[in-house]
Amino acid sequence: MEEIEVCICRRISLEDILSAIEMGGIDDVEALIEKTGAGSVCKMCISPQHDPYGERDIHLTELLK
Ligand code: FES
Structure with missing residues (x-):
């Protein structure tokens, strides 16, 4: 794929981002940036x-919604 x-x-x-969200503890985009380094x-992005x-x-x- x-x-x-x-x-x-x-x-x-996308898979990295979705698995980070799935693991939990990410309430907002700042937390997602900190956790994954994206953005x-x-x-x-x-x-x-x-x-x-x-x-x-x-x-x-858009992925956090
Ligand atoms: S920081 Fe994500 S595309 Fe540039």
Whole structure:
């Protein structure tokens, strides 16, 4: 199966993000960034607001809902 990369800068996959959320203890996007390292470089993968030109397909805030 092809791996979907959510955070291009840190090379963090959708699977990595979802398993971090599944493990629990992540209440908000800041906790998710801290736990996975995603969103800590260009920040575009954090939310659509951080990505005004739509350069990322998936954002951390959308995965937390
Ligand atoms: S794509 Fe996630 S910090 Fe750049």
